[in-house]
Amino acid sequence: MQKRRCWNLRPLAALGLCAWALGAQAVDITVATVNNRQMIEMQKLSTHFEKANPDIRVKWTTMEEADLRQRVSADVTNKGGHFDVVTIGMYETPIWAAKGWLREIMPTDAYNVKDLIPTVRDGLSYNKRLYAAPFYGEGSMTMYRSDLFEKAGISINNRPTWEQIRDAAAKIHNPAAGIYGICLRGRAGWGDNMALLSTMVNTFGGQWFDMGWRPQIQSSPWKDAISFYVQLLTKYGPPNAMANSFNENLDLFAQGKCGIWVDATSAGGALIDPKFSKVAHLTAFSLAPTAVTNKGAGWLWAWALAIPASSKNADAAQRFVQWATSEPYLRLVADTNGWAAMPSGTRLSTYQRSEFIKTARFAMTEAIAMVTANPRDATEGKAPYVGVQFVAIPEFQDIGELTGAEIRDALAGKQTVDQALQKAQTRIEQVMRVAGYIK
Template identity: 60%
Template sequence: MKLHPWALGAALLVPPGAGAVELSIATVDNGHMIRMQALTPHFEKANPGIRVKWVTLSEGDLREQVSADIAGKGGRYDVVTIGMYEVPIWARKGWLRPFQPDDRYDAGDLLPAMRKGLSLDGKLYAAPFYGESSMLMYRRDLLHKAGAALSYQPTWDEVKKVAAKLHDPAAGVYGICLRGKPGWGDNMALLTTMVNTFGGQWFDMSWRPRIDSEPWKRAIGFYVDLLKNYGPPQPAHHSFNENLALFNAGKCGMWIDATIAASFVSDPKQSKVADKVAFAQAPTAVTPKGASWLWAWSLAIPAGTTRADAAQRFVNWATSREYIELVARTDGWARIPTGTRTSTYKRPEFLQAAGFAFHEAMAIAFTDPGNSTLPKSPYVGVQFASIPEFQAIGNETGRRIGAALEGQMSVDEALSAAQKMAEAEMRQAGGQAAAK
């Protein structure tokens, strides 16, 4: 039997007669991560000295538990699934080990936006498992039936008009599905892009919060009105997975979310409407800046792990070109994790299988975290501000907007409360000095 390249040196990890090294890996409960778990026996077979233990959590629970463990140096996990927000902040605090690509890895093949977003001072501190921007997915059959059309990059006003035409709850179809579940990585991921394109920002150049500004009021008012009139029931309970299930069941006329969803909604094994889906870029309002987000779910190694060698070996395997080809062999090219490597978008097999490839590549390529707002901003990030204080501010703002969506307060009341909370948070942190 031919020895797998990752098995080279694996015997050195475990002395003869000793038990296997057990890696504890924390990840999010979405489709690509579930597939990775199913393919883990391939890694274990090639690395007989390593066994993998998975801890799979919802997005909010993952962030909460991993953040607490890392900050408290609990040592519970050997590999964690985190994103572009956490990586540079945690690396600067010394909470992460640098990622060490092996000889086969080809870090130069990583998309520049992903490599840059996961680095600090030019050094990678995480490896992207899949990357994404955001875009609009829609039912072309429903638009045709309604006599409606969408531009390649529509405006939010255009989206609202089409949602009104598609909305038919009696037939089980809602005009539009959007994230409503509170959280900086849930509803605020979408809402920050809306605020950006409506001309707003989180902080001005003096690090003053701008949550109660007119662009925020216009963007959030538009969002609440859109979902109340043309969204599904109880939208404040819906985030990525809930809206994915609705769309795949044929209940959403349009959905604006992560580009990675395209591989799921166009998969006939998962989606009842796979052959009826079309794609467009994320909507704009007064500016195209920051209209679509940029993110990479990535694998990182906590500084406190005692199983660093095995962890590095796993991260190299799971984020490699060879892993992408393994998924292609077992599940097809349309189901590979995308948004990480230049070579992926040069594979004829992928381009032929994935009707969304061009739209996804364009969304990623034209999203600039360093220039995502119309007024100049002091922070890097599209759907987040890359400062430690943002997580608490984003979560609390999301909670208040969720309350407005449920009718518990007005939009102005929600944003006023969020503004006061953000001001207090920044005062306590020392403002700009703490942000650095």
């Protein structure tokens, strides 16, 4: 029996909530995603999609963030066709779209693409066409234990400085009681430790490249930022901090073992959930810390769903992507797990919902963080690139990986900060010469 499209039917059908003709042969689509809480929930709720779309079966490949980036990059760039839907971000999307590696997302009227937060939509577009649909977006913020701050007689305002964060961490650090002053990303990777460290370098007045694309890794702002970071985690961080990234620090904070954590706003929903967090009612939120400038102090990111050009089931993939990033999906999550569990940071309407604002104490901090982050003006000095916590050039993935590895080794005490930055500077210069940016 011939399959029938449902794109021009009623609004719910346009979001993929329809069944095809009885007897149509089902197809399998494979979704590659990261093992964050929001994605695990999407996997659970995908049974709703399958019930409404009995001609589609969804299979899952779920990985750690670093593993996901490697697997997906290899498959998409080599046109392997193993995945029909991939979870990527604002770095990969425009670069891969320009190379023809992604299929354009074709939103229906019911999808309401104009509701997407403009900075997020822009970051997932190429030539003003959408190539990935945002599943959740995030800035970065400061999360801290209000009870520990009160006990220590300290407070911070809504835009703390890194010096204030250091001083607070020193006062609440109590490893004998199993409480560490601060938790920060230490695991090496352009999307792991370098996501945080790029924002620290920005706010300390530095940048990755000057206007001639010459690396600035040995500049004073880089040395100041990375030295501050290493000393902070060495003195007041948890053991083996170099192994921790988002999920590990999320668990540590939720178990009451971190006094301060600077990371993604997307952690907010989990940290105020008493079913997950032991300190749900004690967690407070502020914007990401600053140093000499506010520019680039907090990052801007969106985990998004894209369809590789090599997908063999692109029509079915389109239907799934639009279902999983739609307003009805957000309501499904809210009905299932509560308003604070909604994947936020994607739609303007999310922050117009009184239920969400009242329940999610982090909502306004997140909204401010995302609105004020400007990828086109994220550094104190002029820079030739777009991006807050990354540089939007194809070579950055390798550059970020090698720099992150050197700084991880400095954090582990295997080398000094100066040695780490000198090695990174030399290797990045080599990469930029080979790529033709500098002579």
